[in-house]
Amino acid sequence: MTTVAQRRASTPRELTRVADRISFVYLERCTIHRDQNAITAEDADGTTHIPSATIGTLLLGPGTRITHQAIGVLAESGAAVAWVGEQGVRYYAGGRALSRSSALVEAQAMRWANRRTRLAVARAMYRLRFRDEDPSGLTRQELLGREGHRVKECYRQESVRTGVPWHGRHYVPGEFTAGDAPNQAITAAAQCMYGVAHAVVSALGCATGLGFVHSGHELSFVLDIADLYKTEIGIPVAFEVAAEGDLDVGSRTRRALRDAINKKRLLDRCVDDIKLLLVPDGPKADPEVEDRVTLQSDRDVTVPGGRNYAVEAHW
Incomplete structure (x- = not known):
């Protein structure tokens, strides 16, 4: 059986763009878990499935409990998570970013x-x-x-x-x-x-x-x-x-x-x-999908990461 830790993380290109997501989902007095690539909200009325990649922000209100696996799939999907107060009017803490570009x-x-x-x-x-x-x-x-x-x-x-x-x-x-x-x-x-x-x-x-x-x-x-x-x-x-x-x-x-x-x-x-x-003139690359690590060199030049530059190089 494939465990959560062994699942391959989605790349930025595979994720739903932030502009195409549901703006926010507010939950309270329920238990939130993971079912494949969805999260589930379980309360006295039953269980509701919510595709994680379609959420912009998940607002967690009073009485919510969320599992480690649920947070994991939300992080993989680039959904922001905010812990809020009663009626969603107080902000306590928040989650991570979708973009991998700086x-x-x-x-x-x-x-x-x-x-x-x-x-x-x-x-x-x-x-x-x-x-x-x-x-x-x-x-x-x-x-x-x-x-x-x-x-x-x-x-x-x-x-x-x-x-x-x-x-x-x-x-x-x-x-x-x-x-x-x-x-x-x-x-x-x-x-x-x-x-x-x-x-x-x-x-x-x-x-x-x-x-x-x-x-x-x-x-x-x-x-x-x-x-x-x-x-x-x-x-x-x-x-x-x-x-x-x-x-x-x-x-x-x-x-x-x-x-x-x-x-x-x-x-x-x-x-x-x-x-x-x-960026009034427009970015050179789409920051939502760019997934590239570079190293800073002299004269504002960047070089590819993941390489060993012990040997003298000229750039």
């Missing part, structure tokens, strides 16, 4: 390390969010001010559109039910968007902590990417859910957001946007 993370580090290019990426992010404004020449403080104004205006417009009363953004960390229905929905939507962004950022091999707008946190770049779609998807969905009632706001928001994300093909857009922000 192309994007090197481009990210180069653009992050230079103040001029770091600001340029921040302006490009603002331009992606608010296409009717030109942020050229704006300082960081001006970008933050403009962003704050646009988000507040988005809240006001969505309140008018849906008929949901809005009394301002109120969020108490760890107290999901402390806010009213629209605040609960906005919180739940934001956390789900963070999970989606985390999946794509990790799958592409980028550094989650090297942010261009956010800083000082291990998920700074994740927050940057999630915010790109806040006013277009997250906030409108949250107000629509709140307009339907005050019960089960968290779970209803997750379902509605999942449908909106899949309808708008957000993962596909997210992948393209990250590549555009970090």
